[in-house]
Amino acid sequence: MAPSDPPTLRERRQQRVRESIITAARELFAEHGFDQVTVTDIAARAEVGRATFFRYFGDKQEVVFAAEGGKSMTAEATHTPAPEAIGDSLPAALAYVRRVVVAFTAELVEDPEAYTEHERLVAEQPELLARSLTKQRRHVTELVELLTDNGAEPATASLAAELGIACFHAGRTAADDEPSRLTAAVDAAFARLA
Known part of the structure; x- marks a missing residue:
């Protein structure tokens, strides 16, 4: 794909999932504090499974820098x-x-x-x-x-x-x-x- 080509449907879907995980994590960290939030909590808030979370991020610390x-x-x-x-x-x-x-x-x-x-x-x-x-x-x-x-x-x-x-x-x-x-x-x- 050339740099000017629009993202594919799959790429757009992946970006939405990634962004929903980041948003969920930010909200939970703000509400409960970093230490009190688990990957399971983030996945549940983002409405994805834990396996999906780990396809995008290695751990919850990585989400902070995402x-x-x-x-x-x-x-x-x-x-x-x-x-x-x-x-x-x-x-x-x-x-x-x-x-x-x-x-x-x-x-x-x-x-x-x-x-x-x-x-x-x-x-x-x-x-x-x-x-x-x-x-x-x-x-x-x-x-x-x-x-x-x-x-x-x-x-x-x-x-x-x-x-x-x-x-x-x-x-x-x-x-x-x-x-x-x-x-x-x-x-x-x-x-x-x-």
Whole structure:
């Protein structure tokens, strides 16, 4: 299927089931707290069987991160053209990372309520925090790959990627993780590096 082809009936049905599971989990976590909700509870609320739940998600922790779905640094980079040659130029690498990370941040907070609920859950649950930190390391890896694919030397790519994620975290702190202020705060953190 080409990127412009509409999803098939089966793909649309699968997306609806996936979304119903995510919605059910969010509602239950908000009503009862993360620890009090089981996979069986989520499946029942979504009106699917446990086996169906496990076709889409490995565990209930995975559902918490499902809202990010296709949100990745790589996905954002497809809309963000790289400069012609990055090479060993840290300013060029950072300029590219800035555009990617700021666009990624804007997408993360498109649904402010979902973003806030997600961050609250992660902050309250040590196992979710650990999974979140693992995902953040994957974002660094994604950025390094994007930079090297666009001609950055490995050392420059690594430093720019780490600084990019640091700017994201600095922005979260500066904005007090308020979704309406987060994108601008992340962008401001990059500006301070310039």
